[in-house]
Amino acid sequence: MDHFAKLPEGCISEIVSFTSPADASALSVISKRFKSATESDTVWGKFLPSDIDEIISKSSTPFDFPHTKKELYMFLSHSHILLDGGKLGLFLDKRTGKKCFIVAASALDFTERNDSNRMYMAQELIRSRLFTYSLYVLLLLKIKFVLISQLLNRLFFNIG
Template identity: 35%
Template sequence: MTTPGDALSSSAVSPAFRAAADSDAVWDRFLPPDHAAVLARADDAGDHLGRSKKELFTRLCSRPVLLDGATMSFGLDRRSGAKCWMLSARALSIVWVDDPSCWIWTADLPGSRFPEVAELVDVCWLEITGKLQLSLLSPRTTYAAYLVYAIADDSYGLECNIGILPPKATVTVVISGNGTKPTSTAASTSTENTICLQHMQGEEETAMHRRRQEYVRPRKNYGWKLVREADMDIRCPRRRGDDGWTEVELGEFAVAGEEDGVVEVSLKEVECRRWKRGLIVQGIEIRPKHTNSN
């Protein structure tokens, strides 16, 4: 039994297989080595005491736990057992978030994992950044970062329109060592993606949106003149099935081994300077990317 799925399948074969497949010895191999240290930071640490290893694994897959004063959450990927993290809006760096004319804090929204979310009141400069230590992630895993958000009924300035520069997302990984030996100079890699925060939902609507919509982007061979062209690589939003919120993939990155360093994820719309309202930010989730997932 090399994966959690193998163990679950074996437990359904017979009572004898079930006893072996449900044992702590089996499920302890699927839990991260540092899970006890992470759970010691849980806001409700007593909730995890006395559980079997299988119960703990299942709990972390279905209901991530809140850590560090409900500023982040920790869970596990059901397929691989890899660690999943979500940074709450309180744990993010949001430009102008301390100005109540620009952002406000809203409590207890339905489906939110955290007690507070950040709601955009009115800005022309949108910039959101989150950072996470690479040592908190699972090695030999490809991760993706997602903005988890909602759109208020009275929103404006967030939709993808012809002639308007869309937001850009950047994922930067800075490696400063291999976990035991620091390097004298940090190695950095960065990727950038074009993001759509608001348009029609559904696969057919998304495909139509990509075919018909045009976006303005600078092109070097035109002397950096802004020209219209279809952007087939734009990252589009989708509805999350578990909590009713919306997410959009900001980018992906790979964790090769036990590196020391940090991954920084940012979303910016600072070029067209149009005024925006109604973006409700729950947080940024970092979880393993499955290429065949919906």
């Protein structure tokens, strides 16, 4: 006997939204009712960062906006979007939904306050013959610590 059949779908969705994305996916195979409940925007909306609409509005990555919150979550956990003119990339951790940032090397400043010596060197890693791009990496020459606080201060973080 399916005891969950007596529960309203909204109730199941609310309960599942307090789990994790991995748990929601696993729970979707229990029954048709659970599958329907775990596909809801109520569930996946709780897994997305609360400021996701603001983040997407500032994205410089052209992409077709997913139709459901689950599709958006899946897109951001398997790919990334560019922010701040391509200096930052954002993706979501697949298991937790936490925001993860990729910082472009060109956005970092590796000089100490009273030191004008170069602390890094850009080295070309790949040059494409077919396309007009090259891939560079930064080689750190001497460095004690990296401060990226100015870059992070410009971002809009939510705790949690």
